[in-house]
Amino acid sequence: MTVMLGLDHGLAQLSDLAPRGYALGLHIRFAAAHLMIQTYDPRWTQRYTENGYMLADPMVFWGFGNNGTIRWSEIDLPDPHNIMGQAADFGLKFGIAVTTGPTSSRTIGGFARGDREFTDGEMEKIQALVEKLHEQSTPPDNLTPAQRMALRLIAKGSRHAEAAALLGISESALKARLRAARERLFVRTTAEAIQRAQEYNLL
Structure with a gap:
């Protein structure tokens, strides 16, 4: 990161x-x-x-x-x-x-x-x-649609494999989107990324 x-x-x-x-x-x-x-x-x-x-x-x-x-x-x-x-x-x-x-x-x-x-x-x-x-550390004004959708699916309880299948991408591609979202939001975990994105109305 x-x-x-x-x-x-x-x-x-x-x-x-x-x-x-x-x-x-x-x-x-x-x-x-x-x-x-x-x-x-x-x-x-x-x-x-x-x-x-x-x-x-x-x-x-x-x-x-x-x-x-x-x-x-x-x-x-x-x-x-x-x-x-x-x-x-x-x-x-x-x-x-x-x-x-x-x-x-x-x-x-x-x-x-x-x-x-x-x-x-x-x-x-x-x-x-x-x-x-x-x-x-300036907070982002938005996430990409791909990052937003990946976070939304995980936030709703989907596992990585399931979320990747729903998006029609590989699991490694999903993880790359989640990693990019974490970097953009200045956090270390996906759970923190979801919380931060919700706080800033980015989801």
């Missing part, structure tokens, strides 16, 4: 630049991300999720109102739940927020260190990577 490999390479570079982890929501639409990647301490991620902190996170709030990059220490917004202070307890003491894209399909990321502030050069590198990942 060429596209996914490209994404994986970019995400690996982000891990190198943010030793305490990151959270990256690519193409957030209707309060849900097309792709969500988190490498923070799992205990912090669990607390953050269980308490619904995303709705009150000053970094996220800044991200929806701005484009660009800023150090967490420079975000001058209310933090009534002390989210930034709690994050520091899990080693996320210094960080940056990076945002790109239109408000209708915004990408927002938080990147953390435990030892020092990010340098200007590191911030520029992370921003460039986020912008590239945003571009690479």
